[in-house]
Amino acid sequence: MSVRIPRPALAALLVGALALPLVACAPEPESAAEASAAPSPEPAPAPAPAEEPPAEAEFDRAAHSVDDPMSIWVVSNKLRPLSPADFAPADLVMPEGVENEFSQPLREPAARAVEALVAAAAADGHAVRIISAYRDYATQVALYDGYTARDGQAAADTYSARPGHSEHQTGLAVDFDDHGACYLAACFGETPAGLWLAEHAADHGFVVRYPEGKQEVTGFMPEPWHFRYVGPELAQQMRATGTTTLEEFFGLPAAPGYAQ
Ligand SMILES: [Zn+2]
Numbered sequence: 001m002s003v004r005i006p007r008p009a010l011a012a013l014l015v016g017a018l019a020l021p022l023v024a025c026a027p028e029p030e031s032a033a034e035a036s037a038a039p040s041p042e043p044a045p046a047p048a049p050a051e052e053p054p055a056e057a058e059f060d061r062a063a064h065s066v067d068d069p070m071s072i073w074v075v076s077n078k079l080r081p082l083s084p085a086d087f088a089p090a091d092l093v094m095p096e097g098v099e100n101e102f103s104q105p106l107r108e109p110a111a112r113a114v115e116a117l118v119a120a121a122a123a124d125g126h127a128v129r130i131i132s133a134y135r136d137y138a139t140q141v142a143l144y145d146g147y148t149a150r151d152g153q154a155a156a157d158t159y160s161a162r163p164g165h166s167e168h169q170t171g172l173a174v175d176f177d178d179h180g181a182c183y184l185a186a187c188f189g190e191t192p193a194g195l196w197l198a199e200h201a202a203d204h205g206f207v208v209r210y211p212e213g214k215q216e217v218t219g220f221m222p223e224p225w226h227f228r229y230v231g232p233e234l235a236q237q238m239r240a241t242g243t244t245t246l247e248e249f250f251g252l253p254a255a256p257g258y259a260q
Contacts, residue, residue: 059237066250069170072109072231075246076167077255078157078219085164086137089171099129106133107171109205110229114174117197117204126193131175131184131225135168158221162258167209172229174206182225189224201227202235211244217254218245 064073067080069087076082092105095114106114114130121128135143140163147156167173177183178193188194189212198208209228210220230238230246243249 059233061250063233064231066246066252072172072229073234073246073250074170074172075250075252076161076165076170077247077252078161078165078258079253079255081162081164082169087164087169088136089134092134092171095130095133100133101129101131101177102133104130104133104135105171106174107229109231110172110174113204113206113229117201117206120200120204121193121196124196126178126196128176128178128193128197131177132168133174134171135166137163137169140164140166140169157258161220165258167226167228173209174227174229175223175225176227177225184225186222186224189222194224197227198224202239203232205229205232205235207235207238207246208244209246214245216256217247219255219257 065071066073066075067083068074069076069082070089074082089107091108093108093111094100094103094105095111095118097115098118105111114133118128118130140161144156144160144162147160150156161167163169175184176188176193176197178188178191180188180191180193182188182191182194189198201207206227206229208224209226210218210223212222212224215221228246234249238244238249241249246252247254
């Protein structure tokens with residue numbers, strides 16, 4: 001099933017909520033409030049200082065769809081299957097100059113961003129490679145069926161997405177490794193490479209998609225190796241606001257489990 005959220009209304013609410021503390025902090029609260037309202041009959045207030053940072057309230061949470069599987073902001077979780085379930089992106093390319101264990105491609109913007117992220121990591125002394133990137137629907141069927149046969153469905157659901165629900169099927173998700181002992185393991189988050197990635201991913205448009213302490217929101221155990229490309233604008237906005245999940249950022253329902 002697919003969950004429909006009235007996003008424009010939601011975005012307006014969120015932006016409105018954010019505007020309050022922002023306006024309270026502004027040097028000229030009244031002017032700032034007027035500036036954000038409808039055209040004012042009053043003379044224009046003095047322009048704000050040019051060095052003022054971009055306002056939180058100006059971030060447009062409706063700039064991209066969270067439903068369209070080709071959107072870089074698509075939110076895929078246990079309550080939000082990709083539609084269609086066998087969706088396949090049209091712009092898959094192979095990241096260049098990056099070790100890639102299973103030679104899996106990514107969508108073009110994510111591939112270019114991975115190249116930059118891995119190069120920046122290398123410049124800081126961290127040898128990062130790709131374990132897994134795009135996986136198509138059929139591959140996810142095979143993976144999930146294998147995990148279910150081995151561990152049972154309840155256990156498999158905690159660490160492997162059902163087909164049609166995997167972020168890897170968007171072509172925007174990538175699993176990283178540092179050639180160390182924490183291959184697809186929780187301890188990756190404490191390795192120098194894992195720590196570096198968590199700190200710098202947003203500079204290149206990536207977020208840690210399944211952070212610590214958010215299993216009830218994302219539906220998945222922490223995966224410090226799994227990064228999701230959302231573009232630098234959103235990744236940096238999430239970092240700046242301290243919001244660690246896409247569900248919370250967009251005001252979407254928590255997705256601790258499947259609907260059925
Ligand atoms: Zn992953």
